[in-house]
Amino acid sequence: MYIVSATNENYAEPLAVMLTSLLKNRKHDSFVHIFILYGDLIEVTKAKLERAIKKYNGSVTFIKMNVQLFENFPLSRGGQNYISHEAYYRILIPEVLSKDISRALYLDCDMIVRDDISKLWEISIEGYDLAAVDESRVLSERKRDKRINRLSLPTSAYYFNSGLLFMNLKRWREKRISTEVIQFIEANPNKLNLLDQDALNAVLHNRWLRLGDKWNFTKAHSKRLPLYKAAILHFTGPDKPWDTDNPFYKEYLNYLKKSMWKKPIQE
Numbered sequence: 202m203y204i205v206s207a208t209n210e211n212y213a214e215p216l217a218v219m220l221t222s223l224l225k226n227r228k229h230d231s232f233v234h235i236f237i238l239y240g241d242l243i244e245v246t247k248a249k250l251e252r253a254i255k256k257y258n259g260s261v262t263f264i265k266m267n268v269q270l271f272e273n274f275p276l277s278r279g280g281q282n283y284i285s286h287e288a289y290y291r292i293l294i295p296e297v298l299s300k301d302i303s304r305a306l307y308l309d310c311d312m313i314v315r316d317d318i319s320k321l322w323e324i325s326i327e328g329y330d331l332a333a334v335d336e337s338r339v340l341s342e343r344k345r346d347k348r349i350n351r352l353s354l355p356t357s358a359y360y361f362n363s364g365l366l367f368m369n370l371k372r373w374r375e376k377r378i379s380t381e382v383i384q385f386i387e388a389n390p391n392k393l394n395l396l397d398q399d400a401l402n403a404v405l406h407n408r409w410l411r412l413g414d415k416w417n418f419t420k421a422h423s424k425r426l427p428l429y430k431a432a433i434l435h436f437t438g439p440d441k442p443w444d445t446d447n448p449f450y451k452e453y454l455n456y457l458k459k460s461m462w463k464k465p466i467q468e
Contacts, residue, residue: 202231202322203298203305207238207266207290213246214462215443216310217253218453221460223314224257231319235261236298236305238290240268245466253460264297266290274386274396288397291366292382295373303371308433309364311441313452316432321367321416330378331368332410333361334417339425351392352403361409363398364435365417378404 204223208216220235227233235254237247247263254261270293271286291307298305306322308314326332337345337360348360373379386393386400393399414422418431420438434449436442442453457463 202233202319203236203302204233204318205236205238205291205294205298205305205307206310207287208242208310209240209287210242210246212287212310213242213250214457215441217250217460217462218443218456219308219310219312219314220250220259221253221257222312222456223308223318224254224259225456225459226314226317227257227319228317229319230258233259235259236294237261237263238266238287238294238297239263240266240287248466249462252466253462256459256461266293266297274390289386291363292379292397292401294368295370296379298370300374303369305368305370307366307368309435311436312364313434313442313449313456314432315434316415321412321432324367324410324412326367326369326410329369329410330372330376330405330408331366332412333363333366334414334419335359335411336362336417336419336421339414339419339421348395348399348402351394352399352406354403354406358402358406359411360402360406361398361411362417362419362435362437363401364419364437365412365433366401367410367412 206216206219224233237250251261268286271289274286274289294305294307304326324332345360349356349358382400382404385404414426415430415432417433417435419435440447442449444450
């Protein structure tokens, strides 16, 4: 099983929490290799992430990204001023992972995994470019139509949240999808209120498999569906679980303690 995430120094601690929850809640000791995409991380931070992963028998590879590739990409549109250039790294996952890896599961840092991730990994994505969770069906009609119209998608199109992407890397490489997405970003910067997510939906709108809501349970889902069904909680928006007034603060602290993040690295 191959898991990918992207981070910077600000999100390294939440990443350790997310990965700890993912590894801790596996029901059996299956092989898990974590790839962490980054532009700039200090060595102590990398050592803490590696320690958290190895505690639960995972292995890790750090991949330094060429940040200059993304420096002209739009940011902070539509009030999303908490999103950084790291959001774009997922577009290049098929290019930076070894060619013998045919599938990978990308997860954002601001998540807590509550169920066995192996169940998701076992879903077949043959014939699809990726699998993701539809967010459009739990949006207000106005919000949904706004996103669909902005990207000139068919009125019947679905719209996925890019915080969790189960990627068919073989198809991405064969079809040069990374290049296709980057070209869309460069040609349509003013359409990208939700940045990489808008670009991915514009390019792949009829080429993805809809997963069950529980695998990327966003703020929009929580307004319409019972919380107990969430296998992965995704804290979309500016309200994060590491804020003390967040209702999931205690759950976050629980996994933070298990990650040993606050414990100094021994020289």
